[in-house]
Amino acid sequence: MDTSTRKLYRGDCLEILQDYLEPDSVDLIYLDPPFNSKSNYNLPFRGKDKTHTAVQAFVDTWTWKPENDIRLAEFRRSGDPYSSIATVIDFAQQVEDLDARTRKRESSLAAYLLNMADRLIAMKPILRDTGSIYLHCDPTASHYLKLVMDTVFGKSNFRNEIVWAYRTGGVSARWFGRKHDIILFYSKSDKYSITVSKERSYNRDNKPYRFSGVEEFKDEEGRWYTMATMRDVWEINAIGRTSAERLGYPTQKPLALLDRIIEAACPSTGVVLDPFCGCGTTVHAAEDKELHWIGVDISRFAVELIRERVQSNFAHRLRDLDSISIIGLPEDITDARQLARMDPFEFEKWICGRIGSNGLGKRLGARGADGGIDGIIELDTVQDQKVVKETAIVQVKGGNVSADSVRALSEVVRRTGSVAGILVCFKEQASTVENQRSRDTWSDASGTYPVIQSFSVEDLLEGKRPLLPPRYGRRRGGRITA
Numbered sequence: 001m002d003t004s005t006r007k008l009y010r011g012d013c014l015e016i017l018q019d020y021l022e023p024d025s026v027d028l029i030y031l032d033p034p035f036n037s038k039s040n041y042n043l044p045f046r047g048k049d050k051t052h053t054a055v056q057a058f059v060d061t062w063t064w065k066p067e068n069d070i071r072l073a074e075f076r077r078s079g080d081p082y083s084s085i086a087t088v089i090d091f092a093q094q095v096e097d098l099d100a101r102t103r104k105r106e107s108s109l110a111a112y113l114l115n116m117a118d119r120l121i122a123m124k125p126i127l128r129d130t131g132s133i134y135l136h137c138d139p140t141a142s143h144y145l146k147l148v149m150d151t152v153f154g155k156s157n158f159r160n161e162i163v164w165a166y167r168t169g170g171v172s173a174r175w176f177g178r179k180h181d182i183i184l185f186y187s188k189s190d191k192y193s194i195t196v197s198k199e200r201s202y203n204r205d206n207k208p209y210r211f212s213g214v215e216e217f218k219d220e221e222g223r224w225y226t227m228a229t230m231r232d233v234w235e236i237n238a239i240g241r242t243s244a245e246r247l248g249y250p251t252q253k254p255l256a257l258l259d260r261i262i263e264a265a266c267p268s269t270g271v272v273l274d275p276f277c278g279c280g281t282t283v284h285a286a287e288d289k290e291l292h293w294i295g296v297d298i299s300r301f302a303v304e305l306i307r308e309r310v311q312s313n314f315a316h317r318l319r320d321l322d323s324i325s326i327i328g329l330p331e332d333i334t335d336a337r338q339l340a341r342m343d344p345f346e347f348e349k350w351i352c353g354r355i356g357s358n359g360l361g362k363r364l365g366a367r368g369a370d371g372g373i374d375g376i377i378e379l380d381t382v383q384d385q386k387v388v389k390e391t392a393i394v395q396v397k398g399g400n401v402s403a404d405s406v407r408a409l410s411e412v413v414r415r416t417g418s419v420a421g422i423l424v425c426f427k428e429q430a431s432t433v434e435n436q437r438s439r440d441t442w443s444d445a446s447g448t449y450p451v452i453q454s455f456s457v458e459d460l461l462e463g464k465r466p467l468l469p470p471r472y473g474r475r476r477g478g479r480i481t482a
């Protein structure tokens with residue numbers, strides 16, 4: 001029987017860490033939180049009509065709120081084990097005050113650090129004594145976060161400041177290309193688990209040294225090198241526009257980076273936790289190595305995307321819907337109805353993630369120019385023995401469906417040159433779609449499909465799929481290709 005831990009939590013990792021995760025249960029924590037970049041990360045979609053639309057995936061901006069004052073005062077109380085956090089926050093506020101360009105603003109850096117401090121403090125008890133934590137950040141925040149990490153994990157448990165160097169587009173003539181991130185590696189104690197691998201170290205002038213006792217190797221181009229202990233500067237390609245791994249999720253990290261961290265820090269039967277897991281790169285790398293894993297993300301869309309990513313890449317061992325425990329997403333029709341009522345936009349995002357749509361075509365919270373498109377499913381159709389990319393439009397209705405909405409969907413399908421439109425609604429609304437929809441069909445080598453169809457939330461929860469070619473929406477994003 002497979003007793004692996006494969007858990008995805010949807011929620012703020014602070015609550016999940018405090019309320020759901022067991023103390024001393026995790027060997028490796030890798031986290032890649034929002035960086036205080038003052039950006040809103042969008043998921044882009046480029047329609048056939050060449051218009052760009054986007055939806056916010058997550059917001060990476062911080063402002064100081066009244067509750068932050070209360071939390072800061074708690075840190076300041078004498079006897080608080082982490083009282084130095086207050087000193088770090090005060091310092092960050094002073095630094096922002098000193099700078100004429102940030103003085104007038106609310107202290108976003110301090111708000112960011114306070115939020116991170118609470119979450120890092122909650123991570124510490126979850127980590128086993130032999131465990132370690134890798135905090136991924138950028139050079140604008142790393143020096144402040146290092147002070148927070150020194151306070152929480154102890155200065156003597158600092159192990160490395162890893163520089164992940166890459167080459168991506170986007171430069172300025174006013175400074176050197178900013179092409180690295182920082183990963184702060186701390187252990188919980190000095191009994192931590194680590195395997196430091198070797199890397200090629202090229203000899204000066206690429207010639208052999210012939211030192212006694214030193215093994216030397218020659219590469220394909222005749223250059224001589226030795227195998228040396230891996231340094232803390234890692235050159236690993238970032239996810240580029242044409243990368244096979246690319247899922248379109250902003251800030252997606254490469255599998256090779258997570259492979260390296262997991263191979264170094266997680267024992268062979270260990271548990272890996274990523275509390276800000278985005279599109280699930282850590283989870284993917286851990287599953288690949290048959291390790292136990294726990295992923296947390298605040299976004300419903302991200303959690304559904306990870307489920308799809310992992311299940312399609314590891315279909316040979318994760319066939320069942322239940323092979324991954326998902327906590328915090330609607331599990332049954334009552335939960336789904338409640339979400340539709342309480343937060344219609346989150347409901348739409350959740351359905352789009354679950355149905356396998358890879359872009360959300362509507363601006364956050366408002367019907368934009370592409371009104372009527374909630375999600376897009378990319379299809380690999382087979383026509384004249386060739387694979388042809390097509391798209392299907394997803395429209396989600398958490399309430400009543402009118403004849404007008406069915407007509408609007410047909411119009412969007414026509415206007416965007418898509419082959420199909422799927423109206424997702426609760427079962428009792430499906431008859432309106434069925435009565436009003438056009439009977440037109442489209443075909444590829446795999447069969448004939450309706451241009452407009454209804455698909456019920458009930459069927460989606462049971463793991464059924466809309467009538468589409470079999471290769472739809474497979475979000476592989478990994479090493480294994482079809």
Ligand SMILES: C[S@@+](CC[C@H](N)C(=O)[O-])C[C@H]1O[C@@H](n2cnc3c(N)ncnc32)[C@H](O)[C@@H]1O
Nearest residue numbers: 012013032058251252253276278279281297298
């Ligand atoms: C930089 S991305 C992580 C990208 C990830 N490493 C990957 O390769 O896809 C940060 C993620 O943190 C999530 N997030 C933001 N605040 C969160 C919180 N309080 N708890 C859990 N997740 C959060 C965002 O939704 C986003 O997916």
